[in-house]
Amino acid sequence: MLMAGFSEAITPGNLLMAALGALVGTFVGVLPGLGPTSAIAILLPVTAVLEPTQGIIMLAGIYYGAMYGGSTTAILLNIPGEISSVPTCLDGYPLAKKGKGGPALGISAIASFGAGILGVIGLVFFAPVLADQALKFGPPEYFALMIFALTLMVSLSGTSLLKALLMGGLGYTLALIGLGPSSGMPRFDYGSSTLAGGLDMISIIIGLFAIAEVLKGIEEKRLTTVIGKTGRVYPSKADLKKSFAPMLRGGIIGFFLGLLPGCSAAISSFLAYDMEKKASKEPEQFGKGAIEGVAAPEAANNATSSAGFIPLFSLGIPSSPPLAILLAGLMIYGLTPGPVLFEQNGPFVWTVIASMFIGNAMLLFLNLPMVWLWVKLTKVPYGIMAPTILMLCTIGAYSVRNSLFDVLVAFFFGGLGYLFQRYQWPIVPLILCFILGPLLEESFIQTMAMSSGDLTILLERPISFAILVGAAIFLTISMGLNRRTQKRVKEEKQRGIDVA
Helix, strand or coil, X not given: CHHHHHHHHCCHHHHHHHHHHHHHHHHHHHCCCCCHHHHHHHHCCHHHHCCHHHHHHHHHHHHHHHHHHHHHHHHHHCCCCCHHHHHHHHHHHHHHHCCCHHHHHHHHHHHHHHHHHHHHHHHHHHHHHHHHHHCCCCHHHHHHHHHHHHCHHXXXXXXXXXHHHHHHHHHHHHHCCEECCCCCCEECCCCCHHHHCCCCHHHHHXXXXXXXXXXXXXXXXCCCCCCCCCCCCCCCHHHXXXXXXXXXXXXXXXXXXXXXXXXXXXXXXXXXXXXXXXXCCCHHHCCCCCCHHHHHHHHHHHHHHHHCHHXXXXXXXXXXXXXXXXXXXXXXXXXXXXXXHHHHCHHHHHHHHHHHHHHHHHHHHHHCCCHHHHHHHCCCXXXXXXXXXXXXXHHHHHHHXXXXXXXXXXXXXXXXHHHHHHCCCCCHHHHHHHHHHHHHHHHHHHHHHHHCCCCCHHHHCHHHHHHHHHHXXXXXXXXXXXXXXXXXXXXXXXXXXXXX
């Protein structure tokens, strides 16, 4: 099936989408202030004109491409676009100040490639097994699975679990607007035919992520400057030798943590950096320009990103904000993410998986010979980038349903998103519950119909019971890892690391 996927992935149209996604993703990762989540949100409606396979190939390429490119500003400017890039700053920026920014970028690209391939190989073997077992799911199992998915709010809660729960409640309330899944009657429409159709998912995502990020950049008067010279791009044999074991360890850590729903790339990159520092014979060099301090977190970061496709495809559970938007993209295309995806849409899944092998190879060639170009792009004035993003947001929000109301919704939620970010209210729980809320409600109604209103059916069925136990275990693990990550982030902020 994988070979059949490759035969489809190498067709001109799919190759073009993989290359375009890799290029745009790297571009997005390089530019401070525009992350993969915002880029996918902006381009999601644009992909509506494409076939589902081509659209998801491009969006997936943007995601893992941005994880590659995110190291550029972290190393050259000490400005990580996401928390997962903070460990790369710790040694990448000191290397850049020493004139070794080029080798650091080269090691980052190689580590990202190796870990990305490792993650996709794992996807080939793990995802079908998970999906095959999940075909035994009924409404009670789906309801338990949605409960499991909602445990993501802990790892995505930011600094306050209470805020995350409140935001999740807001997201579910917004999902209630429109037609009820069981009654078919409009809810919370207040007599408006527009509201009876519900709030558009893409408009909310564009507003909360893309427009809010532009407003945040304008407030900060965001400008970028490149420090010094980057030096030669290709790392020496000594650098490669020192980095091989850290890449391997970081990739393994990142892959297995990426399998856990709710475990973010930030957690794996911090843990990989900590483990590498403890395993090093010269731990005192970390923080001063150790090449291992770049290789390990970059490998962990990208392995986690690739491994995140396993629970997404096989269980329908997104483990990060970009994957949550990809989940929305699958639903928009009419593809049901979860157990039946491999059975009903096997050619689509295997073509996307094969394209990820090709996309990772493309990214290696993009990130090594073209580092000089990405360095130039960091000089693009934000005054040019911001209005371009706003124009794309307007077009994207309008094009879904050809409705100005959706544009107004996007800008309204853009203002809300800006306020949420400014006062540190986590946005992802809102999106997660907005997406999963209707699925949770529908599976709950079906479960209650099966059991005549008896909730003990969830405990009587082995699979649903096992999922609920797993949810409790992962909730406990996520809370512990989240506390550890937050503690580490606070320590790095005290040391002067700028986390965007």
